[in-house]
Amino acid sequence: MSDRRVRVRFAPSPTGPLHMGGVRTALYNYLFAKKLGGDFLLRIEDTDQARFVPGAEQYIVDALAWCGISPDEGIGVGGRLADHGPHAPYRQSDRKPIYRQYADQLLAAGHAYFAFDTPEELEAIRERAKSAGNPNWQYNSITRTSMKNGLTLPEDEVSRLLASGHPYVIRVKMPRNEEVKFEDRIRSWVSVNTLNLDDKVLLKGDGMPTYHLANVVDDHLMEISHVIRGEEWLPSAPLHVLLYRFFGWEQPEFAHLPLLLRPDGNGKLSKRDGDRLGFPVFPLNWVNEETHETASGYRERGFYPSGFVNMLAFLGWNPGTNQEIFTLDELVEAFSIDKVHRAGARFDFEKATWFNQQHLRQRSPEVLVEEYRAGVQAEYGIAVSEDFAAKAIALFLDRAEFVSDLVGAAPYLFARPDAYEPQTVAKKWTSESGSHLGQLVALWEATDYREESLEAAFKAFLADSGLGFGAVGPVLRLAIAGTTQGPSIFGVMELIGRLECEARVAQAVAQLSPA
RNA sequence: GGCCCGUUCGUCUAGCGGUUCAGGACAUCUCCCUUUCACGGAGAAGAUCACGGGUUCAAAUCCCGUACGGGUCACCA
Structure with a gap:
């Protein structure tokens, strides 16, 4: 699009542990930025205070750090949970005062309006519409004419409501019938008529922006050049395009990534799939503070970050050659957003372990020796010599996919057999x-x-x-x-x-x- | 249901109008190696490129429909 510096961002919301699909999104952003000599930022999108989960931010930072996906700017630089960079703060809740003026700007230009309908009223209307056969009532260019808002109420009534502290939101005033087109880096041209778009809330009753406003404002302020995110955002991308236009800002390029699908049945891989399917969906273990249940992570399962990352990279992307084993740096070198596949990728745990096996074999002998010794110490409480470790590794490496296999496959190295087959x-x-x-x-x-x-x-x-x-x-x-x-x-x-x-x-x- | 996106071996994918009756990897099977298990090697099986129409001398590759799948329709991201 332009010759501006490449700056991308990963912007998760701290509503729980980051799952592997999120890590892949971060990875693609990182690879894209590093390949092009640009910046990778981590921004925390915590505008929904009700859904904030303690520990989630730390988890996100730790998970990215484990993977080697290190932010240049934002939160998590150097693995630390702190703001870092010229556009601080990078946590949207800390940026709350910023958004109001932009909403006002839209208001002044006639691209947004106050709406005084309460959540209860809206809920009631939706209920009524549903029983009348309309399962999907929307606040849009047609229905807004019969709602309680700045477009329908007399001016003095609006002023009175505002002055009286009546709760309100600010909604975008969606144009009536307009074709919104944008070129997605992965999907080519995507086009939607505004007839199908609704008057999304931009600023919520609590004064916080919604994702749509915050994301556009922050991406602009932080000079983001490319928005690379999951396909679930595709339907709201036209709204974002419109917002850039309303603000008169240069629009970033968009790339909507294919989703990670569940290996069984259909649907996207979700956090709730947890260990139900026999494999981790999280990079690191996550302990739910309320239930005290642990959702397992790839790290604790014995994966190397390099193997995990390699596997993730190939879920939806391919270098176009027959090479499959890559380090992070090699991925950076080989990566191209144009080679990202369009269709969703069904995840296969067996192939994931194969990737780890390949990385296990590529480990340097010295490192492996130390990992082995630590593993034996932890598993059997025995300190073995480097020489012993090296010999044991040579003996067992061929039949291991993880370091833990190396250690666990041969208890008889450390104890007499207590039974005979x-x-x-x-x-x-x-x-x-x-x-x-x-x-x-x-x-x-x-x-x-x-x-x-x-x-x-x-x-x-x-x-x-x-x-x-x-x-x-x-x-x-x-x-x-x-x-x-x-x-x-x-x-x-x-x-x-x-x-x-x-x-x-x-x-x-x-x-x-x-x- | 509306809108949007997608559809190549079981799975991940290569392919971007002809040199491909479609290549690689994982998984599966066979043989060799090894008198174990793996690893490794060799091979096999596995895709009428969702289907139907076009366009073209020529289509997995371009266009249009249909089917199926997915995503999304909150004062959540």
């Missing part, structure tokens, strides 16, 4: 098994107890005794790990060491081949 015992453990293991233990005694040596000695034993791998291998696994699943058993043995291995063999023999 019954099916395998029944199938593989014979009267000879104890003797075989005894001979192996003796053979291994002479080795350095490294994976290769253990395996070599094992093979030599098989050759000498004429036994097949199947006769002894599973038995050995059983004795050491209790299960037949897992990586090279010799690698596991090296890790846990000779003493422990011998003790485990003794335990298995005692339990499975009682003398």
Whole structure:
């Protein structure tokens, strides 16, 4: 549109935890801004005081910080819950005094008017209309002529009502029959006739602006160049276009993002879907203060922010190449708003875990070692060495999607088996098994107890005794790990060491081949 | 219901008038590797590009209808 500096904003309302759809909206804004060398701001839209939820703002800031989506301006810069930037404050409740003058400006220009109808009166009218067969009564260019407002009341009556403190709102005076067109960056031209639009409230009875006024005023004041938001805003975009026109302001470019759909059935993914579908819908855990219920988050589920963000980016966007694994910085480089898909994207948790698996494998070894050690400490209360961690990771990385898999998949690295897989015992453990293991233990005694040596000695034993791998291998696994699943058993043995291995063999023999 | 938006394998998507009887990824299945489980490798199956009309020498790609899906219709964002 113009050559002004790219400035975008993410403007959530603190009515609860931010869900993943919101995070994706923030992400696309961020990617767009960073790709174009612009600014990404976080503004809090808390004009509805009734719906304010304590902790929600902090949650939003924390969630974005975890994802690495860092605001340049507004709230949450540096992960802190404070205003930062030349257009402060960035919390709309703190900007309350600003909006009135703009509503007055519209009033003076004849683009808005006072309305004195109470919520109760409106409710009654809607009820009446509904029973008369009109399910959707609107305060619009037709009905306003029979309502209690600045357009129908005599001037002195309006002044009297205003002076007497009668509650009122300020509504936009929607033009009667006009085609409003704007070019959406993702959907191309969108056009709506004002016949279908109503006289939306701009300034509420409590003096607070509604979203429509606040968003237009703030976007203008904060020099926002592109409004990138969810598709649920598309129906009210024409109103916003009209407001820019009424104010005589340059209109930002619009881009309405496709919605995230539920994996089951239909409809958009909502906060209420929570854990009901077996996966988190929030980036971070959220504890409901009233019910004390916890809604689970991707972070606590073991996701890396990079994997989570990568997955989100691909829900509705694609670089046009076959590359799917991206870091945040790579996403910035590859991102283009024009490649955002138009249709809603159904979320698939399995693919989400695949993304994390890919990111797990791309972790640097040093970082992974530290994550592993911390995980083992937390899970088993054991401090393992870096060397141990590195070896364990090498052994288990191929079968893990999360760090927690690395830690949790092998409890037998940290404790003796307390049970032996019954099916395998029944199938593989014979009267000879104890003797075989005894001979192996003796053979291994002479080795350095490294994976290769253990395996070599094992093979030599098989050759000498004429036994097949199947006769002894599973038995050995059983004795050491209790299960037949897992990586090279010799690698596991090296890790846990000779003493422990011998003790485990003794335990298995005692339990499975009682003398 | 009105208005708006959308519709390519089960899912996420590539494709922006011809070189595509549609490519990739996840999931599924088969085989190989591994006498385990994974990983990896090779392959298979899976989309008459929602349907119907046009436009064009030529359409998944452009236009119009229809169907279906979604969003939205508050002094909520």
